[in-house]
Each structure stands twice: as structure tokens, then as C-alpha cells.
Amino acid sequence: MTTVSSAVEQSIGVKRFGRIVRIPTPTPFGVGDINSYVILPEPGSDELVLIDTGVGTDEAWQYLQLGLKEYDYAIEDITLLLLTHAHTDHFGQASRIREVSGCEIWGHKNVHLTVDGFLPSAERIEEEKAFLQGFGFSAEMYDKAYDYRAYIGEIYKPCKLDREFKDNDVVPIEGFDLKVIHTPGHCPEEVVFWQAESRQMFSGDHLLPDVTPVCLLDFPQSPGGERTHTLGQYYRSADKVIPYDIKHIYPSHGDVFQDHRELIAGYKLSTERRLLKISKILEQHGSLTPFEVGQHLFPKVWEEQLYAVISEVMGHLDLLLDEAFVTTREVNGVIHYELLRVPGPGAIFKPVSY
Numbered sequence: 001m002t003t004v005s006s007a008v009e010q011s012i013g014v015k016r017f018g019r020i021v022r023i024p025t026p027t028p029f030g031v032g033d034i035n036s037y038v039i040l041p042e043p044g045s046d047e048l049v050l051i052d053t054g055v056g057t058d059e060a061w062q063y064l065q066l067g068l069k070e071y072d073y074a075i076e077d078i079t080l081l082l083l084t085h086a087h088t089d090h091f092g093q094a095s096r097i098r099e100v101s102g103c104e105i106w107g108h109k110n111v112h113l114t115v116d117g118f119l120p121s122a123e124r125i126e127e128e129k130a131f132l133q134g135f136g137f138s139a140e141m142y143d144k145a146y147d148y149r150a151y152i153g154e155i156y157k158p159c160k161l162d163r164e165f166k167d168n169d170v171v172p173i174e175g176f177d178l179k180v181i182h183t184p185g186h187c188p189e190e191v192v193f194w195q196a197e198s199r200q201m202f203s204g205d206h207l208l209p210d211v212t213p214v215c216l217l218d219f220p221q222s223p224g225g226e227r228t229h230t231l232g233q234y235y236r237s238a239d240k241v242i243p244y245d246i247k248h249i250y251p252s253h254g255d256v257f258q259d260h261r262e263l264i265a266g267y268k269l270s271t272e273r274r275l276l277k278i279s280k281i282l283e284q285h286g287s288l289t290p291f292e293v294g295q296h297l298f299p300k301v302w303e304e305q306l307y308a309v310i311s312e313v314m315g316h317l318d319l320l321l322d323e324a325f326v327t328t329r330e331v332n333g334v335i336h337y338e339l340l341r342v343p344g345p346g347a348i349f350k351p352v353s354y
Contacts, residue, residue, distance in 0.1 A: 012024060012063055012066060012067065013033070014066075014067045014070050016071070017248070017250075017256065018198070019039055019040045019175075019176060020037055020038070020039060020040075020200070020250065021037065021038040021040060021067065021070075021071060022035050022036075022037055022250065022256075023035070023036045023037070023038065023063065023064055023067030023068070024036075024063070024067075025054035025055070025059075025060040025063040025064055025067075026054075026055075026057075026059055026060060026063060027054070027055050027060070027088075027089045028055070028057075028151075028155070029089065031089075031211070031253050032253065033253070034052065034054055034055075034089040034090065034252055034253060035052070035250070035251065035252050035253065035254075036050060036051060036052045036053060036054055036064060036067075037050070037051040037052070037202055037250055038050055038051075038067075038068065038071075038073075039051070039173055039176055040071065041174070042174045042175050045174055046077070046079065047079050047080070047173065047174055048073060048077045048078050048079050048080075049078075049079065049080045049081075049082065049173055049176075050078050050080070050081050050082070050097070050103075051081075051082045051083075051084065051193065051202055052082075052083060052084055052089075052090040052091075052204070052252060053081065053083075053090060053091060053092055053093035053094050053097060054089060054092060054093050055088055055089050055092040055093070055155045055156070056088075056092035056093050056096065056154075056155040056156055056157050057092075057155050060092070060093060061075075061093060061096065064093070075097055075100055075101055076100050076101050077101065078097060078101040078103045079101070079103050079104075080103055080104055080106065080171075080173075081094060081097055081098070081103050081104070081105045081106070082106050082107070082171060082178070082193065083105065083106070083107035083108075083111065083161075083189075084190060084191055084192065084193070084202065084203075084204025084205070084206075084252065085107075085108070085111075085114065085186070085187050085189050085190040085191070085204055085205065086107065086111040086114040086115055086158065086187070086189055087114065087118075087187065087205070088118065088152055088155060088156045089252075090204070090205075090252065091107075091111075091115075091156070091158055092155055092156050092157065093157075094157070094158065094159055095157045095158070095159035096157065098159065104162035104163065105159065105160075105161050105162050105163075106161060106162060106163040106164075106165055106171065107161050107164065107165070107189065107191075108164065108165060108166070108180075108182060108189035108190075108191050109164035109165070109166060109189070110184070110188040110189035111158075111161060111164075111189045113187075113188045113189065114187050114188065114189060115158045117216075117219070118149065118152050118156060118158075119149070119152070119153060119156070119158075120149075125146075127219075127222075127223055128142065128146075128219050129142045130223070131219055131220065131223075132310070133333070133334070134330075134333060134334055134335055135289060135290040135291055135310065135314070135334070135335060136289030136290060136291030136292060136334055136335075137291055137306075137310070141291075141306055144306055145306035145307040145310065146307060148307075165180045165191075166180070166182065167180065167181065167182035167191075168180065168181070171193070176195060176198075177195070177196075178193040178194065178195055178202075179193065179194040179195075179196065180193065181193070181194055181240065181241060182237075183204075183206045183237035183238075183240065183241065184228075184230075184233050184234075184237055185206070185213070185215050185230055185231070185233045185234020185235070185236075185237045185238075186204075186205050186206060186213045186214065186215055186216065186230075186234060187205075187216060188218070188228070190204055190205065190206055190237075191204065192204055192206050192207070192241065194244060198247070199245055199246055199247035199248070200246070200247060200248050200249075200250065201241070201244065201246050201248075201249050201250070201260075202250045203249050203250065203251045203252070203260075204251070204252050205251075205252050205253070206237065206238070206241075207238075207241070207249060207251060207260055207263060207264070208251050208252070208253050208254055209249075209251060209254040209255060209257040209263065210253070210254045211253065211254075212267055212270055212271075213234065214308055214311055214312065215230035215231045215233070215234045215311065215315045216230060216311045217230070217310055217311040217314050217315075218230050229315070229318035229319070229322060230311075230315055230318075231271070231315030231316060231318060231319055232315075232318060232319055232322055234315075235267075235268070235271075235349065238264045238267065239264075239352045241260060241264075242260070242261055242264060242352050242354050243352075243354035244260075246258070246260055261354075268348075268349045271316070271319070271348070271349075272343070272345065272346075272348060272349070274297075274312075274316055275316055275319060275320060275325075275343055275348060276342065276343065277297065278293060278297060278313075278316050278317065278320065279320065279325065279326075279339055279342045279343060280342070281293060281296045281297060282326065282337060282338065282339035283339050283342065286338065287329070287331075287336040287337070287338045288336060288337055289334055289335065289336055289337075290310065290313050290314055290317060290335065290337070291310070293313050293317065293337065294306075294309040294310060294312075294313045297309075297312075297313060298312075317337055319348060320337075320343070321337075323343070323347065323348055324340065325339070325340055325341055325342070325343050325347075326338060326339055326340055327340055
């Protein structure tokens with residue numbers, strides 16, 4: 001078991017914002033630490049609420065314990081665990097936390113879609129391989145893109161929810177009720193939590209100050225079924241939170257920030273630039289599979305980051321297809337994309353009023 005030294009204990013980055021305590025815990029992923037948030041009880045209450053858990057490692061467990069200890073609490077004191085979504089770094093310690101604390105775990109009803117995606121059955125894996133072959137992937141490429149799953153199984157212990165919430169539900173917390181806002185795109189169950197009186201939002205991975213959220217490729221639930229175009233879905237969710245008059249935003253990665261409208265505008269600008277780049281690639285090379293687009297778009301990293309690359313490529317091709325800037329044709333069972341017209345500035349994203 002990894003032991004956290006006293007020096008680390010003094011520098012793990014725990015910070016308090018009124019009733020909110022941010023506890024960063026380490027992850028083995030490139031995104032770095034994840035922020036869990038604690039809602040401290042009102043005086044005389046024993047209600048201790050945790051938002052997101054960290055990965056399921058002993059090191060993350062010790063960091064969470066140390067962060068709580070700074071305010072004279074322990075994991076055993078947690079009464080309610082809220083999930084922004086079910087990715088490994090948000091859900092990984094949930095079952096262990098419930099075992100020692102007896103807390104309830106609440107999350108969106110679509111949590112099972114992400115859990116099944118991280119820990120698929122053998123039958124499901126074959127379905128996904130066949131589906132990606134239609135994008136120009138070989139079975140070997142699939143195995144490489146998803147080889148992380150064996151490790152995920154070691155640090156990811158999902159469990160059943162005690163309550164499934166939906167859009168606009170209210171989580172009752174004494175003096176700190178949270179409104180649930182369903183914001184799918186990064187994953188199907190993503191939610192953010194809004195505290196109206198203090199104008200504070202817990203944004204999960206939906207809004208991040210230092211990186212653009214990746215909208216992960218959605219697989220049809222059954223062969224031949226419909227697939228969600230996740231990047232377009234993400235921006236519909238982003239537009240949904242634009243009208244909120246937010247004072248402070250607490251993200252899962254990075255520091256507390258303000259001005260979500262400026263952040264979303266920056267996301268849209270970055271996406272428009274990538275759409276233009278993909279359009280130019282299609283204009284230059286003609287009919288291409290999604291896999292070939294990925295090779296041209298990410299020539300240095302496509303082979304090492306196949307999972308992220310195909311998610312990024314398909315998200316942008318979906319947007320171009322939905323807005324009739326490209327068309328598709330099938331050649332020997334593989335989809336090819338062809339440019340119809342190059343999108344100009346503002347051609348994809350319409351102004352949002354607030």
C-alpha cells in the first residue's frame with residue numbers, strides 16, 4: 001500500500017470555499033488530479049455530502065481521507081455521495097465509500113451506459129469491433145484503442161445507485177439544495193449541480209478551465225441501432241447552461257473559475273477551427289474514411305491515442321454531416337466522407353440569448 005508522507009499531507013491542495021471543500025486526489029491519467037467536493041454540514045447537522053470519488057486506488061483513498069481529516073471528518077462520516085458522471089475517476093471509489101460509511105449514492109439514470117462501456121461483455125466487444133470496422137478500423141486497432149480496459153477493471157468498482165435522478169431534480173441538502181442539470185455529451189449521464197442562492201455550479205467534466213472536454217464516441221446499443229452524435233449533443237448541453245448567472249464554477253479538473261460564457265465561446269471557436277481543418281483535409285484528399293481523416297488530422301499521435309482520436313474525428317464529422325457540409329457513401333462496408341462545401345465562420349453555432 002502506498003503511504004502518503006506528512007510532507008504530501010501538507011501540500012495535497014485541499015482548499016475551502018465557505019461550506020465547500022475541494023479535495024484533489026491523484027489519477028494515473030494524463031488529465032492529472034480529480035477534484036472531489038465536500039459540502040460541509042450546517043451547525044448541529046451530521047449531513048456530509050461528497051461529490052465524485054476519485055479512482056479506486058489506495059493512494060486516492062488516503063488523499064480523500066487526509067482531506068476530510070483537515071476538517072475533522074472521515075470517509076466514514078459521509079452520508080450522501082453524488083456523481084457528476086460514471087467515469088473511473090468520478091465513480092471508482094464509490095462502492096468502498098459506501099461499505100465504510102453506509103452512505104447513499106445518487107447519479108443519473110444513464111450511468112449504466114458508461115459502466116457497460118468501460119467493462120463490456122465479450123459479446124459487446126465483438127459488436128464494437130464490427131461497428132468500428134465500418135469506420136476503417138481493423139480488429140487489431142480496436143484492441144489497441146481499448147487496451148486500457150484491463151487496467152480500468154482494477155481501479156474501477158462501480159455499484160448500483162440508491163437513487164437515479166433526472167434533469168431538474170433537486171438534491172435536498174440543508175441550506176444548500178442542488179438542482180440537477182443533465183448535460184450529456186462528454187458522456188450520456190453527465191450532470192452539473194446548481195446552487196441557486198449562492199450562484200455556484202459544480203461542473204464535473206462538462207466545463208473545464210484548462211482543457212476542452214472530449215465527447216467520447218457513442219456505440220449503438222445494438223447492431224444496426226442509432227448512434228448519438230455526441231459533440232452536437234455536448235453543445236446543446238453547453239447552450240443549456242449559458243443563461244445561468246453563475247458566480248463561481250467548481251470543475252472536476254483545474255481551479256475554480258468564472259465566466260462560463262467566455263469559456264463556451266472559446267470551446268466553439270476551437271471546434272470551428274477543427275471543422276475547417278477537416279474540411280480542408282477532405283477538400284485536398286477527396287473521399288476518406290474516419291480513420292484516414294484521423295491520420296491526417298493527428299499525424300503524430302493517432303497511433304498512440306486511437307480512442308481519443310476516433311472520438312474527436314467522429315464528433316466533428318457528425319457536426320459537418322448534420323449541417324450538410326459533408327456527405328457519406330459506403331464502399332465495401334466502410335463509410336467514406338466527402339466534402340460538399342466548406343463551413344464559414346458562424347456556420348455551425350447559432351447565437352444563444354440569455
